[in-house]
């Protein structure tokens with residue numbers, strides 16, 4: 357071997373060693389600096405059926421990122437919300453108003469500074485987080501792709517574990533249902549590496565929907581809770597309609613918490629929550645109205661809200677900002693107290 361070759365090998369090995377040492381140092385820092393989730397308080401294991409009813413109750417919920425940092429602002433402030441089993445809640449509001457943060461508190465991905473959240477009567481602060489997150493079906497704003505096959509990404513069952521023929525069929529059917537059957541089949545099938553398939557942003561959202569459908573099917577539960585954070589933000593209008601139909605059909609017995617900027621989504625909602633500055637109410641206080649109590653004026657407003665389709669309780673909050681948000685001429689809302 358020539359001297360130059362030996363020198364080059366030495367330099368390469370040295371560089372590799374330095375990179376590895378850097379990685380080890382970063383892992384050590386991570387372990388030292390990042391506090392593990394979970395506490396001794398989280399000692400109530402829910403039954404296998406939980407949360408079958410899907411009753412959500414939030415009282416005085418205030419939460420912030422970087423909870424140890426006194427300078428960081430609360431992302432959610434004093435939120436009170438009650439969702440009855442099987443209702444559909446639309447959380448809407450401007451960018452940065454706290455919609456996703458509200459959803460994160462339901463998964464305990466954002467810690468509470470104060471307040472309490474219960475689901476079917478169980479206080480979320482007492483439930484081990486992995487149990488909570490595995491029971492609540494979620495379609496996140498940014499779809500997650502894990503390294504591994506399509507099959508693994510759909511079920512999180514490691515490839516070393518056998519999957520029954522029925523389960524394989526269910527996966528194929530579900531991919532077909534969301535419109536990804538052909539794409540996945542042509543590019544490696546269930547065994548193909550998901551990242552190699554190269555799904556577009558919208559296709560990733562369809563894949564997230566397929567994952568949620570399979571999660572619900574595998575639980576064989578009658579009900580539960582589904583959290584959908586902007587699930588259709590990257591798909592075209594036609595695909596969005598298809599996705600909404602699938603959600604309506606497949607999660608009919610579930611309580612659905614849907615985050616969306618799109619007012620069309622209000623047509624299927626029992627409750628509409630408008631967020632602004634992390635609060636559910638803005639200045640005017642919470643106004644709880646039933647349709648019969650609400651004075652909603654103007655055909656434009658009625659058309660936009662699909663008023664005729666509402667049957668449940670509508671929670672209009674921060675009512676003064678509705679016209680700003682949805683560019684409607686004027687809205688008057690009568691509070692229950694009036």
Ligand SMILES: Nc1ncnc2c1ncn2[C@@H]1O[C@H](COP(=O)(O)OP(=O)(O)OP(=O)(O)O)[C@@H](O)[C@H]1O
Pocket residue numbers: 421422431449450451452453454455456457458
């Ligand atoms: N990871 C984070 N770290 C610190 N602050 C955050 C983080 N994520 C969001 N925030 C802050 O929390 C507040 C609420 O953000 P959130 O993402 O809940 O808004 P959003 O209404 O869902 O917005 P969008 O419509 O853009 O998704 C904002 O002030 C935002 O800056």
